[in-house]
Amino acid sequence: MIAHIQGRLVEKTPTEVIIDCNGVGYHINISLHTYSLLPDSESLKLFTFLQIKEDAHTLYGFVEKQERELFKLLLSVSGVGASTARTMLSSLAPSQIIQAIASNDVGMMQSMKGIGAKTAQRIILDLKEKVLKVYNLDEVSVIESNTNKDEALSALEVLGFARKAAEKVIDKIIRETPNASVENLIKQALKNL
Numbered sequence: 001m002i003a004h005i006q007g008r009l010v011e012k013t014p015t016e017v018i019i020d021c022n023g024v025g026y027h028i029n030i031s032l033h034t035y036s037l038l039p040d041s042e043s044l045k046l047f048t049f050l051q052i053k054e055d056a057h058t059l060y061g062f063v064e065k066q067e068r069e070l071f072k073l074l075l076s077v078s079g080v081g082a083s084t085a086r087t088m089l090s091s092l093a094p095s096q097i098i099q100a101i102a103s104n105d106v107g108m109m110q111s112m113k114g115i116g117a118k119t120a121q122r123i124i125l126d127l128k129e130k131v132l133k134v135y136n137l138d139e140v141s142v143i144e145s146n147t148n149k150d151e152a153l154s155a156l157e158v159l160g161f162a163r164k165a166a167e168k169v170i171d172k173i174i175r176e177t178p179n180a181s182v183e184n185l186i187k188q189a190l191k192n193l
Helices: 032-037 065-075 082-091 094-102 106-110 117-134 139-158 163-176 182-192
Strands: 004-012 016-021 024-029 043-052 057-062
Touching (some): 032 082, 057 065, 057 082, 065 094, 065 117, 082 094, 094 106, 139 182
Antiparallel strands (some): 004 016, 004 043, 016 024, 043 057
């Protein structure tokens, strides 16, 4: 119904903005990801999604179209409401969520607040094919990078590092250099552990 709103940014907090559009102030809920991408200028354009319920009409805004599309996909999963989807997009970048879904990474999904094992599995089950198709991902490349991660984690465990700590460091390295080899992952992790 309302595809985007462009106007003057009147107020912003990490969870919401108010945009003045020709004298009308629109209250728009946002994720932390969108908050981090908001420009410093007064003029702002957000892609929006209007959720209509019996007791409320709620606008959600996104700087990137990709984030809005992922939000809509998440809402299509049974048991995932708008607040859960927004929390997910506040916890991880859209590309990380897409990667986690495409690579069956239940652990990554569960690392987000409010997502239990069953919900994580349902999200992956319901959205994996859609995510691979919509974002033109090659399943093989996703699995390869996951294998590198697993091999690096195993090596670090053998060297005596705690799995949780090693996993945090490895995930950070993969975010910065997605195509890192197993050797590079281990070398970088050893510098940071």
